[in-house]
Amino acid sequence: MSTAVEIAPAPVTLTEGAVKELYKLRDQQEIGEDFGLRIGVEGGGCSGMSYVLGFDQKKDGDQEFLIEGLRVFMNKAHGMYLLGMEINFQDGLNARGFTFDNPNAAKTCGCGTSFSV
Numbered sequence: 001m002s003t004a005v006e007i008a009p010a011p012v013t014l015t016e017g018a019v020k021e022l023y024k025l026r027d028q029q030e031i032g033e034d035f036g037l038r039i040g041v042e043g044g045g046c047s048g049m050s051y052v053l054g055f056d057q058k059k060d061g062d063q064e065f066l067i068e069g070l071r072v073f074m075n076k077a078h079g080m081y082l083l084g085m086e087i088n089f090q091d092g093l094n095a096r097g098f099t100f101d102n103p104n105a106a107k108t109c110g111c112g113t114s115f116s117v
Contacts, residue, residue: 010065010072011083012039018098019068021089026070031055036064036071039087040078049081051100080104 014022022037038056041049058064058073065072074082085102 010067011074011079012067012072012085012087014067014070015086015088017089017091018087019070021091021098022070026055029055036073037067038073039082040075041081053087053098
């Protein structure tokens with residue numbers, strides 16, 4: 001008897017550029033199969049909360065999602081801050097890095113990595 005694991009739809013989206021860069025980083029850093037991409041928030045930053053984005057192992061209280069073949073971990077409590085957010089990767093002359101378009105943010109800082117609700 002096999003047990004099917006249902007993975008819920010992810011509350012965040014990753015653009016094609018973000019997915020490509022995340023796969024590149026994962027391969028360059030030789031990240032193991034037991035790791036996934038952690039997306040979350042933490043207190044701090046000039047607007048009150050900062051985004052968390054990095055490879056990590058699954059922890060108690062995490063939900064797991066599959067986005068474009070990437071395992072994504074998110075603490076259940078962070079979902080209300082991140083629902084509907086889009087993560088992109090820019091590689092231009094004026095800016096290079098991940099950007100966060102969060103419809104829940106009432107105010108963001110100039111660097112785009114800190115927000116308040």
